[in-house]
Amino acid sequence: MKVAVLGAGNSGCALAADYAVKGHEVTLIKTSYSLHDDNFRHLTENGGVMVIDEFGRESAGRIHRVTRDISEVRGQDIVLICIQTGFHEDVLKRAIPFLEEGQILLINPGYLSTAYALGLGLKKGVVVAEAESNFIDGRISSPGRFKAGFRNVRNPIGIYPVREKSWAAEKLDRLGTPFVYLKSVAEAALHNPNMIVHTVGAIMSIPRIEAANGDYCMYHEVFTPSVWKLLEALDNEKMNILEALGYERLSYAEACKFRNSLDEKRDAKEVFFDYASMPERAKGPQSVNSRYITEDVPQGLVLMESLAKVLDIPVPVCTSLIELASAALGLDFRKDGRTLRRLGEENVRRILKDAESREK
DSSP, X not given: OXXXXXXXXXXXXXXXXXXXHTTXXXXXXXXXXXXXXXXXXXHHHTTTEEEEEETTEEEEEEOSEEESOGGGGTTOSEEEEOSOGGGHHHHHHXXXXXXXXXXXXXXXXXXSTHHHHHHTTOOTTOEEEEEXXXXXXXXXXXXXEEEEEEEOSOEEEXXXXXXXXXXXXXXXXXXXXXXXXXXXXXXXXXXXXXXXXXXXXXXXXXXXXXXXXXXXXXXXXXXXXXXXHHHHHHHHHHHHHHHHTTOOOOOHHHHHXXXXXXXXXXXXXXXXXXXXXXXXXXXXXXXXXXXXXXXXIIIIIHHHHHHHHHHTOOOHHHHHHXXXXXXXXXXXXXXXXXXXXXXXXHHHHHHHHHHHSOOO
């Protein structure tokens, strides 16, 4: 299949290389000049070859085309967005005019960016899919090389409109990624793990991050018993919202287990702590002003708080974390955050109403 990957950062390069290894014709499109330009130059100068180092086993994928031209999404079977969620609206504005009927727009992860797509005039016949989390975890270790830390065994995604689920699933499954299909893109949005684990972990790590001068791995240190209780309290607020919208009360730990382990008998919390303690985990966050807070508070927690307000569900832990992060960084994360108003209330209603319908 023809696959365009929008975003040439860690996730985008990993998936572009992985799909190239699997035999797909991949176009990698860099959407900014802010990060990873050295790796992008390396790819353009070396035939698009990207090596994935996965626990000592190396595979090299030759990316068919490496470009900054966003119009190259034209004619692709699947257009995969792999950029920080705070930039979704801007990149969708640039990409949507080139999308046509029969294409799948896969947003990884989503945080309900389907609403932005609808508000920007997504053409009829373009199907949107939203993923909960990145399919491959890791970092660009040097130009042309990606060091993988983890690969999900299952990847839950939602489809909009739901009537196209069977058609979209047949096409998406050809990518070779183990997908599992949810009831809605809204369900996928609320199960984005970063909304829970990044926000609690990074906010509670602020003194350690500032003292460590970059020598810190949040997953290895921060989730003490007390911090885990805080995570569970935030997660319970999220599950109250899921339940009010008609979805299963699936906890963060159980969702993590579902993505990360095929052993149904294992304790979910144990699966998370095994994942967190892996020696391959990259260090970070190295600064308080990192995407763990600057992305996942305004894009995740603000979205959660906005939904809760409409549903009349109290979310004191969520609100407190937004306040703490805003005070610590001297920013108003609600000002430009992902509220229902910014997403477009009518767009969100369309998504929720669509999820109530049955697949034809």
